[in-house]
Amino acid sequence: xxxxxxxxxIVTGAGRGxxxxxxxxxxxxxxxxxxxxxxxxTATGTAAEIGGKAVGIHADxxxxxxxxxxxxxxxxxxxxxxxxxxxxxWDKIGPFVDSDPADWDRIIRxxxxxxxxxxxxxxxxxxxxxxxxxxxxxxxxxxxxxxxEAVYSAAKGGVISFTKTLAREVARHGxxxxxxxxxxxxxPLFSSLFEGNDRLRDALVKAIPxxxxxxxxxxxxxxxxxxxxxxxxxxxxxxxxxxxxSMV
Ligand code: NAD
Numbered sequence: 001x002x003x004x005x006x007x008x009x010i011v012t013g014a015g016r017g018x019x020x021x022x023x024x025x026x027x028x029x030x031x032x033x034x035x036x037x038x039x040x041x042t043a044t045g046t047a048a049e050i051g052g053k054a055v056g057i058h059a060d061x062x063x064x065x066x067x068x069x070x071x072x073x074x075x076x077x078x079x080x081x082x083x084x085x086x087x088x089x090w091d092k093i094g095p096f097v098d099s100d101p102a103d104w105d106r107i108i109r110x111x112x113x114x115x116x117x118x119x120x121x122x123x124x125x126x127x128x129x130x131x132x133x134x135x136x137x138x139x140x141x142x143x144x145x146x147x148x149e150a151v152y153s154a155a156k157g158g159v160i161s162f163t164k165t166l167a168r169e170v171a172r173h174g175x176x177x178x179x180x181x182x183x184x185x186x187x188p189l190f191s192s193l194f195e196g197n198d199r200l201r202d203a204l205v206k207a208i209p210x211x212x213x214x215x216x217x218x219x220x221x222x223x224x225x226x227x228x229x230x231x232x233x234x235x236x237x238x239x240x241x242x243x244x245x246s247m248v
Contacts, residue, residue, distance in 0.1 A: 002030025003228045008053075008078035010034040010071070012061050012118060013088030015042025017187035018137065021216030022085055023047075025224045027054050031083070034074040038088070053078075061088045061114030064121070071121045080129055083227045084122045086115045086136045086159075093193050096150035104151045111155035115162060123170060131174035135226045136163050137219075138179045138238065140246045156181075160238050167236035176235035178226045183242025185214040209244030218243075 009026050013019040015037035023033045023046060032053035037043035044056030055077050059070035074081055090110045092103050115136055126132025141149045142156035160179050167177040184190060184204055190213070194201045205213060222241050225231055240246050 002028070003230065004224070005030035007082040007227075008032040008034070008074070008080055009083030009085060009227060010036060010074055010081060010118070010122065011085040011087055012036050012059065012114065013038075014085075015039050015046050015056075017189055018182060018185060018216045018219045019085075019087035020046050021220040022087060022223045023054065024050055025217070025220035026083075026085075026227065027052060029224055029228070031227075032078050034070070034077070036070050036074075061086075061117055062109040064117045067117045067121050071118075071125070075125065081122055081125050081132065082129075083133045083135070084118060084126075085223060085227060086118055086134070088114050089137060089139075089156075089189070091149060091152040091189070091193065093148040095148065099151065107151045108155045108158075111152060112158045112162075115159050119162075119166060123166070123175065126175050127170065127173045133175065133227050133231070134163070134166065134177040135223050136160075136177070136179045137223070138163075138181045140181045140183050140240050140242050140248075143181055143238070143240065143248045144246045163238075164236045171235055174232075176226075176232060178231070178234060178236065179238040180219065180222050180226060181238060181240045181242070181246075182219050183208065183214055183240060183245045185216060185219060187216060207245060208242070212243065214241060214243060 011023045014023040014035040035047040036059040038060040040058040047054040047056030060066040138159045139156040141153040
């Protein structure tokens with residue numbers, strides 16, 4: 001018996017990185033997982049490797065039509081949706097004063113609007129079912145700031161604030177909503193941001209009390225807890241999984 005048996009969960013951006021680890025962990029605990037990603041090949045590939053009840057579905061979180069189609073497909077596959085993990089995210093690092101508004105737009109559309117679109121498509125389903133759980137992946141950049149990530153920090157801060165208000169609005173329907181904030185985590189996104197800057201990467205690792213980057217599995221364990229029946233009385237909370245880099 002797994003604590004996620006008989007539960008179905010949508011994970012966005014689950015083709016690789018943290019989202020993939022979350023999908024694997026939830027499936028290992030018994031959940032039927034909709035592995036969704038804008039990169040359809042990684043979504044279907046990850047779902048095939050997980051096997052069992054996992055299904056790979058294309059979804060671009062910036063596009064409400066694409067999100068609605070994905071949610072419809074997940075409902076057809078599983079009959080119900082018990083969990084939503086908003087993991088899809090993106091960033092481009094650089095000083096704010098030199099940044100391009102076209103990049104602000106992309107950052108906000110993926111990181112903030114993405115969460116709004118999926119929540120508006122899934123939460124009514126959970127309300128009709130009489131319960132559910134939402135876990136949003138924010139960032140420590142939102143909690144403590146991060147040089148070079150001004151607009152991303154703003155978008156993720158928006159995710160944390162949105163989650164708190166959503167949590168208040170839907171608690172009476174038996175739905176909880178919480179945020180998990182990764183610290184620096186060893187993923188393809190992190191590698192691309194620090195490519196060619198080993199000194200900065202090493203300095204960052206030295207600043208982490210546990211002296212290593214987070215592994216996607218570290219995040220997945222915390223997300224699985226929030227998505228599980230063990231966390232039904234927890235809502236509106238924000239937890240950092242950062243090896244102690246931030247203690248907020
Ligand atoms: P990643 O780039 O390795 O994986 C992100 C996935 O999201 C990719 O598969 C990508 O295709 C998908 N994606 C991107 N745009 C999308 C869209 N419009 N619609 C659907 N899917 C989309 O990144 P990661 O490091 O695994 O990050 C996962 C989450 O954790 C993100 O929300 C990120 O902001 C957050 N985060 C990561 C770190 C870190 O150090 N890696 C730190 C703090 C927060």
